[in-house]
Each structure stands twice: as structure tokens, then as C-alpha cells.
Amino acid sequence: MPPPWLKPLEVDRLAGTEADVDFAIPLAELPGLRSLRDGVTGSVSGSVHFAREQGLAIAEIAVRGTVTLECQRCVKPMQLPLETVARVVLIGSEAEAGRVPADLEPVLAEGGRISIGELITEELLLMLPIVPLHADGSPCAAEPEPAAHGGASETHQPFARLDELLKR
Numbered sequence: 001m002p003p004p005w006l007k008p009l010e011v012d013r014l015a016g017t018e019a020d021v022d023f024a025i026p027l028a029e030l031p032g033l034r035s036l037r038d039g040v041t042g043s044v045s046g047s048v049h050f051a052r053e054q055g056l057a058i059a060e061i062a063v064r065g066t067v068t069l070e071c072q073r074c075v076k077p078m079q080l081p082l083e084t085v086a087r088v089v090l091i092g093s094e095a096e097a098g099r100v101p102a103d104l105e106p107v108l109a110e111g112g113r114i115s116i117g118e119l120i121t122e123e124l125l126l127m128l129p130i131v132p133l134h135a136d137g138s139p140c141a142a143e144p145e146p147a148a149h150g151g152a153s154e155t156h157q158p159f160a161r162l163d164e165l166l167k168r
């Protein structure tokens, strides 16, 4: 049986009943996240509260957990503790984005349906760094050349260079 967070849910019904949905998701099993953030593992849990405000379907997402990403400098795992609350507006089509107030993030629920997994993926893509790097002061930050490790593969070089460009 597929996990409950993969099941598409009807936004209208959830918002109308002010539903609360708890979740616990292993990140390696989120296809959308895995395809955009190489080597992401860890897990998150939390709850989503649905509501309707001024004709808009709102989702309040409370998420916590630890995300493991690959540091683009030393190519070793890097743990990112996560604890956040976000409010998004669920829209049924791109055309509805114009009705969303500027201070709220629209998330597309195609045809009025979205799974908790898709919702969390959207949220994580906004929160996680595009170029994850160990913080200053960690052993890897002291090493100027990523290649010095000998483990850095070709595919990581563009990211390392991007990091250098951003520091200028």
C-alpha cells in the first residue's frame, strides 16, 4: 500500500472542514525533491492545517526534522535541522495566482487536488539552499580547493565555481 502522504487530497473538502493532517515523510521517497536536490535524505514530520479565508484555500504547514544534503565543497553529508511554519494558498490553476495576496505564497494544486508529499516538496524547495555548503568554521570551509579531497567528481565542479563567484 502506498504511504498516505502520496495520496492526492481534495483541497476544497479539506479547507471546508478545516482538516488537520499529520505526516511523517522520508525525504528520499519524495520524487520531486530527489530530482532537484541531489542526494537528499533525512525525514520530516509535522502537520498541515487547512482553512478557507476570503474564498481562498489556505494551508498552514508546520514541519520539523533533519534534512541531509550533500555539501558542494567537500561532497560530504551536511545536516540541516529544520523547524518552520509556513502559510500558503492552494490554487487550482495558474490563472488563479492573480487572486493571491502578495504576502502569501501560491502553491499549485492541479485540478484542486494535491498530496501532502507534493505540498511538502514545494515548501522544502523554497527553504533548502540551492548550493548547500558547510558553515564557516567547519573543517571543510578551511580548505580552499574542493579537489584537494580527491573525492570531488566532475559534476560538482560547476557548483564549487559558482560558490567562488558568489563570494566575490
Ligand SMILES: [Zn+2]
Pocket (backbone or CB within 6 Å): 071, 072, 073, 074, 075, 076, 078, 133, 134, 140, 141
Ligand atoms: Zn563541506
